[in-house]
Amino acid sequence: MSLYLPHFNLQNYNTLASPVHAEFFVSVKDQEELIAALKFAKEKNFPLLILGGGSNIVLHDDFPGIAIYIQFLGKELVREDDECFYVKAAAGENWSDFVDYCLDQHYWGLENLSLIPGNVGAAPIQNIGAYGVELKDVFSELTAFDISSGLTITFTNEACQFAYRDSVFKNALKDQFIITSVTFKLTKNPVLKTYYPALQHVLVSYSSEEITPELVSQVVSDIRRRKLPDPKQLPNVGSFFKNPIISQEKLRHLQDEFPNIVFYPVDSDNVKLAAGWLIDRAGLKGFKHVAVVHEQQALVITNPERAKAECVLDVAEIVKAKILQQFGVELEQEPRNYP
Numbered sequence: 647m648s649l650y651l652p653h654f655n656l657q658n659y660n661t662l663a664s665p666v667h668a669e670f671f672v673s674v675k676d677q678e679e680l681i682a683a684l685k686f687a688k689e690k691n692f693p694l695l696i697l698g699g700g701s702n703i704v705l706h707d708d709f710p711g712i713a714i715y716i717q718f719l720g721k722e723l724v725r726e727d728d729e730c731f732y733v734k735a736a737a738g739e740n741w742s743d744f745v746d747y748c749l750d751q752h753y754w755g756l757e758n759l760s761l762i763p764g765n766v767g768a769a770p771i772q773n774i775g776a777y778g779v780e781l782k783d784v785f786s787e788l789t790a791f792d793i794s795s796g797l798t799i800t801f802t803n804e805a806c807q808f809a810y811r812d813s814v815f816k817n818a819l820k821d822q823f824i825i826t827s828v829t830f831k832l833t834k835n836p837v838l839k840t841y842y843p844a845l846q847h848v849l850v851s852y853s854s855e856e857i858t859p860e861l862v863s864q865v866v867s868d869i870r871r872r873k874l875p876d877p878k879q880l881p882n883v884g885s886f887f888k889n890p891i892i893s894q895e896k897l898r899h900l901q902d903e904f905p906n907i908v909f910y911p912v913d914s915d916n917v918k919l920a921a922g923w924l925i926d927r928a929g930l931k932g933f934k935h936v937a938v939v940h941e942q943q944a945l946v947i948t949n950p951e952r953a954k955a956e957c958v959l960d961v962a963e964i965v966k967a968k969i970l971q972q973f974g975v976e977l978e979q980e981p982r983n984y985p
């Protein structure tokens with residue numbers, strides 16, 4: 647039986663450490679408890695806040711509803727073929743621990759995604775990605791509970807409509823499903839993806855025999871520890887903005903004024919700009935207004951005073967306005983605001 651806790655402080659359940667309250671909080675460990683929590687919410691007409699690790703949300707004010715903390719646990723090898731292992735993880739499993747578990751078992755493919763905060767269930771929501779790999783590259787299928795019908799539905803890779811930091815669960819099916827498990831397709835032989843510049847820079851000093859998935863994971867983890875503030879020490883949600891995608895034509899205009907502008911090719915018509923470079927170039931690194939644009943990584947906004955996350959949104963608005971004014975580029979926020 648789950649406990650329904652009233653007027654619950656969510657400060658320890660979001661990595662921005664925003665000290666806001668939910669009307670009610672409940673932790674659910676299986677489908678039966680989830681169904682009961684949804685029934686409770688329906689009876690009280692409460693909006694839902696589905697919580698994983700709280701590392702991609704901005705709780706800027708009290709939440710006038712129920713926070714449901716997804717704690718489904720378990721992982722298993724569900725099948726294998728000549729080339730791949732199919733490994734299923736429950737939604738409440740910690741992502742980084744799951745990556746380490748797969749490396750220990752010699753299930754390859756997750757190494758570039760090492761040390762991303764949060765839980766397995768949220769990973770498909772924004773198709774997490776890092777160092778040249780996205781979740782969609784290693785995804786087989788997921789199961790999700792349909793809030794309106796009470797049915798559990800299986801979603802294939804195609805059905806999830808994955809894109810850059812995006813999926814169907816942020817668009818057409820927003821707030822309609824609760825992900826309960828994700829199955830990954832992991833290879834029996836390592837297929838290393840090491841072309842990402844920051845990785846290359848370190849791996850160039852190793853021979854090809856020395857470059858293993860374990861080494862890639864270790865290098866990625868080292869880079870992340872160096873570059874990104876640990877939310878436990880300095881509250882943050884990682885990248886606050888997506889890298890904006892613009893046309894090649896717009897890039898050419900920008901290059902006239904900013905010849906060193908950093909960009910990555912997307913397709914023949916479009917490129918992705920490095921939002922961190924734009925913010926840095928606009929002179930906003932270290933900008934402080936309670937919340938702070940991080941000195942080492944301008945894409946990150948920190949909340950050192952553990953204040954209400956409203957202050958983070960205020961700084962984000964200032965950053966967005968300056969980037970629009972200086973480069974004519976609109977930045978889009980990555981984490982989701984609640985309420």
Ligand SMILES: Cc1cc2nc3c(=O)[nH]c(=O)nc-3n(C[C@H](O)[C@H](O)[C@H](O)COP(=O)(O)OP(=O)(O)OC[C@H]3O[C@@H](n4cnc5c(N)ncnc54)[C@H](O)[C@@H]3O)c2cc1C
Pocket residue numbers: 661695696697698699700701702703716737762763764765766767768769771772773774775776823824825826874875876877882883884885982
């Ligand atoms: C220091 C730092 C570094 C980061 N680096 C990266 C990175 O390299 N790449 C990257 O992609 N992201 C990165 N992130 C963002 C974040 O870690 C990921 O988006 C992660 O997947 C969020 O997981 P979570 O469990 O914390 O989700 P939460 O923040 O709890 O939830 C995120 C969203 O998903 C919904 N949700 C959560 N669980 C479920 C579920 N089971 N079913 C349905 N909806 C659900 C929530 O309602 C919310 O809308 C970083 C964050 C931090 C703090």
